[in-house]
Amino acid sequence: MKYDVTITISLKEGMLNPEAEAIRRAIAHLGYGVDYLQKQDQYRITLDAVNKQEAEKIAGSICERLLANPVIHTYVIEVI
Template identity: 30%
Template structure:
């Protein structure tokens, strides 16, 4: 079975996010005064093949060891079966 895997990586709340702060200031200058608390992260998408439990375990291992820095970042993994696969 093939799966569409998404790994969402973001800075932990205790870590300052200068990129998010820059985006927040830019939005304010563009007239969006009601926007605050902007945090910028990354999304990694991939297609993986195998048994669902094994794919989920592998995706979590990749997220923890390769795709994120566990000292500064947290992650969330979503696995969805590919339609017609």
């Protein structure tokens, strides 16, 4: 069966993110008040799996082996 999976990868709290900081400053320069900005990578994937549990397991494995660096990233998996 096909499962639609959404994987969201973000930097752990406290990790410096110069890109996000630059965007936050650019928004402030546009004249808007912005307190906090976090940038995340989101992947929408259609996977083959026998059931929802397996789809979640495969997505976890993809994160660990390919998409996320466990030292600096956290990830959230959502199987639809």
